[in-house]
Amino acid sequence: MPPKRGYQLSKDDYLRRLRRIEGQVRGLQQMIEDDRYCIDVLTQISSVSAALQGVSVGLLDEHLRHCVVEAAAGGEADTEQKLIEASEAVSRLLRS
Amino acid sequence: MPPKRGYQLSKDDYLRRLRRIEGQVRGLQQMIEDDRYCIDVLTQISSVSAALQGVSVGLLDEHLRHCVVEAAAGGEADTEQKLIEASEAVSRLLRS
């Protein structure tokens, strides 16, 4: 098996990261229940947001690899559609 | 009871939002399990990130209200500390 390069994540990587994020979100609920200091909760939220961004970049990388494979196979119309979707997705991520 | 103004959230509001976010993160795992289209997963992640930001802004508002109450009560040193923490928290949120 070749080593993973760049931002490529496997299905298992995504699931592992998302389960960790789910646990962090449950941790946030506990922090609120326990009336923890706002700033500590905010720090934890920043960490969840960064983890979600890691997943996003992995998914975008995956999408782009599909584009490129399709382009190499000569599927021009689909490639154009996928490129537009990629730019729209980046736009949404930057705004969220 | 006076109406809620601006970004003020109650403990129940936070918990309700965080439970909803937890459900969305579980939904993301299901999307990955089902091999859903990358772009659809990315759209859902943008929505989770936006929901987390809503919680952040509420918490920051709460923190600032504590600063202000403290300042009105004459607690200058604590207020300075809280203001620095607020700016650091905003900095971290903008970078995450």
Next chain:
Amino acid sequence: MPPKRGYQLSKDDYLRRLRRIEGQVRGLQQMIEDDRYCIDVLTQISSVSAALQGVSVGLLDEHLRHCVVEAAAGGEADTEQKLIEASEAVSRLLRS
């Protein structure tokens, strides 16, 4: 000439947008000189940041189109390199 689609910007579009952004940044300096209300300056900064993001998404789209053209032409090694660069660029944009 075919119509522009999606996020494709021409060299002139980029230059026009960047000159407008330059003007906005000079406007920010004037606002500071004139001791304008912090919140009004912040609103203007949000607008400059959004304009810069528009330029970024255009550039990323352009980069991806180069990847795809290269992939279609069979340049596999270069494509891999460009895909990694694209993901790294998105990562940096999300963190800035």
Next chain:
Amino acid sequence: MPPKRGYQLSKDDYLRRLRRIEGQVRGLQQMIEDDRYCIDVLTQISSVSAALQGVSVGLLDEHLRHCVVEAAAGGEADTEQKLIEASEAVSRLLRS
């Protein structure tokens, strides 16, 4: 004169930073004129965005200090208004 603490910037600090940002935006125009590699332009844009965020956090800190001074002086209605404006400004920054 006491040392500057936390995120407090003087009028001169703001102007110096904004002039530097203006220079960076002119540099971006030159990069486009010179057909520089997209990814290099994107890296430079990330740096401009981060610099703008530094200015934003300074302005927000300043705004919050005004709130707190006002609160300490007993101006409750104005303080409420300023707190709402602060949360709205953070919301806009997070979305831009």
